[in-house]
Amino acid sequence: MLLLAVVAAVIGLVREARSSSPPPTAGAAAPSPSAAAPPSAAATTTPPPPATTPPAEPTFDRAQQSIDDPDSTWVVVDKARPLAPLDHAPADLVDIGGRQLRAEAAQAMRDMIAAAAAQGLTLSVQSAYRSYDYQVDTFRNQVARFGEARAEIQVARPGYSEHQTGLAADVGGGGCDIESCFATTAEGQWVAAHGAEFGWVVRYPDGAQDITGYKYEPWHVRYVGVPLATELQRTGTRTLEEFFGLPAAPGYPG
Numbered sequence: 001m002l003l004l005a006v007v008a009a010v011i012g013l014v015r016e017a018r019s020s021s022p023p024p025t026a027g028a029a030a031p032s033p034s035a036a037a038p039p040s041a042a043a044t045t046t047p048p049p050p051a052t053t054p055p056a057e058p059t060f061d062r063a064q065q066s067i068d069d070p071d072s073t074w075v076v077v078d079k080a081r082p083l084a085p086l087d088h089a090p091a092d093l094v095d096i097g098g099r100q101l102r103a104e105a106a107q108a109m110r111d112m113i114a115a116a117a118a119q120g121l122t123l124s125v126q127s128a129y130r131s132y133d134y135q136v137d138t139f140r141n142q143v144a145r146f147g148e149a150r151a152e153i154q155v156a157r158p159g160y161s162e163h164q165t166g167l168a169a170d171v172g173g174g175g176c177d178i179e180s181c182f183a184t185t186a187e188g189q190w191v192a193a194h195g196a197e198f199g200w201v202v203r204y205p206d207g208a209q210d211i212t213g214y215k216y217e218p219w220h221v222r223y224v225g226v227p228l229a230t231e232l233q234r235t236g237t238r239t240l241e242e243f244f245g246l247p248a249a250p251g252y253p254g
């Protein structure tokens with residue numbers, strides 16, 4: 001009897017305690033401005049899955065072509081990466097305005113020149129393929145005239161010139177051929193902005209001499225194909241060395 005009374009009293013106390021504190025549901029449902037106002041509270045309670053899920057990145061396989069094979073359109077040639085063999089000559093050179101490029105690069109150059117012309121711009125190929133023997137003669141002449149130190153700055157060593165791949169060209173236009181002023185011409189600016197659409201990149205950008213080994217050459221373009229050229233542009237990568245994770249090549253080793 002006494003036990004029942006105690007139990008009843010305890011139950012009564014518990015009920016009283018519950019009813020005295022406001023039910024949590026009532027508090028939440030009440031149109032209290034202080035509870036509804038803070039947007040941070042709403043933000044933290046709402047899960048933001050679309051914001052944290054990154055958009056699907058198009059995957060680009062950086063190993064799909066060789067960067068060592070001198071016949072690859074992705075071959076990377078710099079002062080630390082000569083052509084192998086040194087006297088390599090491409091087998092598919094074709095004429096372009098009295099000069100030569102590999103067939104694929106020549107077609108891409110014709111397409112780029114035509115697209116520029118449609119914009120009222122006149123691009124011309126000033127230099128393109130240069131053979132190992134040509135480079136030997138040029139380098140020798142420069143050494144004879146200016147000494148070896150100066151020659152190394154002005155002319156690539158035989159076997160180390162991108163022109164020997166048949167995938168590089170020096171273009172001119174806007175009254176400026178193979179000079180830094182090309183960067184300020186409408187032609188030079190168009191090439192920098194639209195070259196990638198045709199597979200060409202400005203290979204020696206401004207301020208990258210520590211990586212490429214060459215001062216800014218706005219006129220020197222390199223054919224790498226549209227997929228790689230547009231990927232470089234999309235990712236804002238300025239040099240092939242950086243894109244492929246290669247060591248910087250500011251000068252010749254040794």
Ligand SMILES: [Zn+2]
Pocket residue numbers: 163168169170220221
């Ligand atoms: Zn050049």
